[in-house]
Amino acid sequence: MALNFLKHKWQKVTLVSVTIFIILLLGLAFLVNRYWSPILSDKVKSAVLTSTDSLYNVDFSSAELHVLEGRIIIYNIDFKVDSAVYNHRKQLHLAPNNLTTFHVKRLVLSHIHPFKLYFQHILDIDRITLTEPEVHVSYQLNHTKDTTVKDLRTPWQKISKSLKYVHVGDIFLNDVKFKYDDYSGNKLEVSELKEMNLQANELLIDSLTQTDSSRTLYCKDIVADLNNYKGKTANGLYTYTVKRLKFSTRSAQVNIDGFTLNPVSNFFTKTDKGRYTLKLDSIQLNKFDFLTYNKYHSISASSMIISGGSFDIFSNPNAITTNKDKIKSFPNVALRQLTTDVKIDTILIHHVDISYSEHNKKSNQTGTITFNRTNGQVLNVTTNKAALQKNNITKVHATSYFMDHGKLDVNFTLNLTDKDATYTYKGKLGPMSLQPVNQATMPLSMVKITSGKLKEFSFDFTANSNLSRGKVIVLYNDLKINILKADSVNQNLKNKLIVSMFANIFILKHNNPDKEGLIPRSFNVVYKRPINSPFFKTIWHSLLLGIKPAVGYDEKTQKATTARMSEHELNKQNRKIKKAARKQKRAERKLKRELKKEVKE
Numbered sequence: 392m393a394l395n396f397l398k399h400k401w402q403k404v405t406l407v408s409v410t411i412f413i414i415l416l417l418g419l420a421f422l423v424n425r426y427w428s429p430i431l432s433d434k435v436k437s438a439v440l441t442s443t444d445s446l447y448n449v450d451f452s453s454a455e456l457h458v459l460e461g462r463i464i465i466y467n468i469d470f471k472v473d474s475a476v477y478n479h480r481k482q483l484h485l486a487p488n489n490l491t492t493f494h495v496k497r498l499v500l501s502h503i504h505p506f507k508l509y510f511q512h513i514l515d516i517d518r519i520t521l522t523e524p525e526v527h528v529s530y531q532l533n534h535t536k537d538t539t540v541k542d543l544r545t546p547w548q549k550i551s552k553s554l555k556y557v558h559v560g561d562i563f564l565n566d567v568k569f570k571y572d573d574y575s576g577n578k579l580e581v582s583e584l585k586e587m588n589l590q591a592n593e594l595l596i597d598s599l600t601q602t603d604s605s606r607t608l609y610c611k612d613i614v615a616d617l618n619n620y621k622g623k624t625a626n627g628l629y630t631y632t633v634k635r636l637k638f639s640t641r642s643a644q645v646n647i648d649g650f651t652l653n654p655v656s657n658f659f660t661k662t663d664k665g666r667y668t669l670k671l672d673s674i675q676l677n678k679f680d681f682l683t684y685n686k687y688h689s690i691s692a693s694s695m696i697i698s699g700g701s702f703d704i705f706s707n708p709n710a711i712t713t714n715k716d717k718i719k720s721f722p723n724v725a726l727r728q729l730t731t732d733v734k735i736d737t738i739l740i741h742h743v744d745i746s747y748s749e750h751n752k753k754s755n756q757t758g759t760i761t762f763n764r765t766n767g768q769v770l771n772v773t774t775n776k777a778a779l780q781k782n783n784i785t786k787v788h789a790t791s792y793f794m795d796h797g798k799l800d801v802n803f804t805l806n807l808t809d810k811d812a813t814y815t816y817k818g819k820l821g822p823m824s825l826q827p828v829n830q831a832t833m834p835l836s837m838v839k840i841t842s843g844k845l846k847e848f849s850f851d852f853t854a855n856s857n858l859s860r861g862k863v864i865v866l867y868n869d870l871k872i873n874i875l876k877a878d879s880v881n882q883n884l885k886n887k888l889i890v891s892m893f894a895n896i897f898i899l900k901h902n903n904p905d906k907e908g909l910i911p912r913s914f915n916v917v918y919k920r921p922i923n924s925p926f927f928k929t930i931w932h933s934l935l936l937g938i939k940p941a942v943g944y945d946e947k948t949q950k951a952t953t954a955r956m957s958e959h960e961l962n963k964q965n966r967k968i969k970k971a972a973r974k975q976k977r978a979e980r981k982l983k984r985e986l987k988k989e990v991k992e
Contacts, residue, residue, distance in 0.1 A: 672699030689732035797823030863937025
C-alpha cells in the first residue's frame with residue numbers, strides 16, 4: 392500500500408517536504424525551548440520588579456517552553472518582599488498594609504503565544520494553574536487611607552514599555568495553604584486556611600482596564616471558596632467554625648454556610664462573665680467592598696442577610712457577685728468598643744430562635760425565656776465616624792413568638808454615640824396561654840401559673856445604662872398560681888399549699904380589668920440598673936417591675952404577705968404551744984387523781 396502511494400513523483404516530493412518541515416519545526420521547538428526559556432524568565436522577573444516598584448521580586452528554579460503545545464511550565468516559584476525597600480517605604484509612610492509572599496511548586500501557563508510575547512510584546516494566556524500554592528499574608532496598619540505617592544502610574548503604565556497588554560483567561564489556585572498574620576491589634580493573631588480554592592477570570596491589563604472600576608485587581612471576577620475553617624477568638628473563650636465560605640468580587644457577595652460560635656468547655660472556670668452560643672445556617676453580605684477590607688480591614692456592605700439558626704444567652708451560674716460594670720453587654724456600647732471600621736446599612740434576620748437563661752441560686756434551677764421564629768430588620772449598624780455624624784441611631788424591628796406561643800412585635804432604638812448608651816424599646820405581645828411562661832417563672836420567681844389567659848401585654852420604655860422608665864399594661868383573665876419552695880432533698884420545687892391558697896384568695900388579682908368595661912390597670916416603672924446587671928437582664932427585670940403589680944404581687948404586697956404569713960406561722964406556733972400546755976395540764980390532773988386514789992387505798 393505504501394509503495395503504491397509513493398509511485399508518483401508528487402507524492403514523494405510531498406512526503407519529503409512534510410518530513411523536512413516536521414524536522415525543522417521540532418528543531419526550532421528544541422532551540423526555542425533551550426534558548427528562549429532564559430529570555431522568558433528575564434521578562435517575567437523584569438515585569439514583576441517594574442510593576443511593584445521593586446517591592447517584590449520573583450525567582451524560580453527552571454522554566455520550560457513547549458512551543459507546539461503553547462505551554463510554559465515554571466517550577467518552584469518564590470515571590471518575595473524586598474525587606475530593604477519595604478523598610479524604606481515604611482519610614483516614608485508609604486508602605487502598604489498588606490505584604491504577600493508565596494511559593495508554588497509548579498505553575499502551568501496553557502495556550503500561551505510565545506511569538507506574540509517576543510515579537511509583539513503581548514502576553515496572552517488562556518489558563519494559569521498553580522499547584523499547591525503556599526500563600527503568606529501579613530497585615531500591619533501603616534495607614535488608614537490611601538497615601539500620596541510619587542509614582543501615580545497604573546500597573547499598565549508601568550509595564551507598557553515592555554508589554555502592550557496582558558490577558559489571562561482563567562487562573563486556578565487549588566488546595567491553597569494560606570497563612571494570615573495580623574499585627575494590627577495588641578498581639579499577633581495568626582489564621583491558617585487549608586481547604587481553600589481560588590479562581591480568577593478574565594484578567595486584562597491594558598489602557599482601558601487601568602481605570603475600569605467594575606474589575607477587581609484587573610479581573611472580571613475573583614472567586615474564593617473555603618471549607619471547614621476553625622478558629623478561636625482573641626480572648627480564648629470561644630471557638631468558631633465555618634462549614635463553607637464563598638466570595639465573588641463580581642457579585643460583591645460573601646456567602647457563609649454553617650457558622651457556629653461556642654464557648655470552650657472550661658469557660659466557667661476562666662471567667663465570671665455570662666456566655667452565649669451562636670449557630671447560624673447562612674449569612675450573606677451584599678455589595679461587600681473587598682478592596683477596602685483588604686487594605687484597611689474595614690467592613691462595608693449594603694446589607695447582611697441572616698437565615699436560620701439560634702442565639703442562646705446564658706447567665707453564668709458560677710459567677711461571683713461583683714460590682715463590675717456590665718455596660719459592655721449593651722449592644723450600642725459593644726459596637727462602639729470595636730476597633731474595626733464597620734458600616735452595614737441593613738441587617739435582615741429570618742427565622743432565628745433566641746433564648747435568655749438565668750440561674751437562680753435560691754431555687755438552684757435555671758429559667759429560660761425564648762423568642763422563637765424571630766424575624767427582624769436592623770438599620771444603620773456602623774462604627775464609621777463619618778456615617779455616625781450623619782446618623783447615630785440604630786433602629787431594630789422584630790417579630791417573634793414568645794415561649795413559642797404569643798406573637799411579639801418589638802421596636803428598639805439604640806444611640807451609638809451617647810456616653811450613657813441611651814435606648815428605647817416598645818412592643819406588644821398578643822394572646823396566649825400563660826402556662827408556657829412557667830419555664831421562666833418557676834425557676835426564677837418560684838411561682839407556678841396553674842391557669843390564665845393573656846389577652847395583651849404592651850410596654851414602652853426609655854432607658855440608658857443607669858435608669859429605665861416606662862409603662863406596662865397586662866390584660867389577662869382567670870389567673871391562678873402556686874407559690875413554690877425549694878426541696879433540698881429531691882432538688883426540685885414543691886408547692887407551698889397554705890401560702891398558695893392565701894395568695895389566690897387574698898392577694899392575686901385574677902383579671903385585668905377586674906370587670907368587663909372597666910379601665911384596665913396600667914403601671915409606670917422606674918428601674919435603677921444595678922451596675923452588674925447586663926443588657927437583657929435589665930430589660931427582663933424592668934418588665935417584671937410592671938408585671939408583678941399588675942397581678943397584685945408588687946413589692947409592697949410581698950412585704951405585707953410576708954408579714955401576714957409570719958403572723959400566721961406565729962399564731963400556728965402559739966396554738967401548738969397552748970395545745971401542748973393543755974395536754975400537759977390534763978396529764979398533771981390525771982396524775983394527781985391517781986395519787987389520791989393510791990393514798991386512800
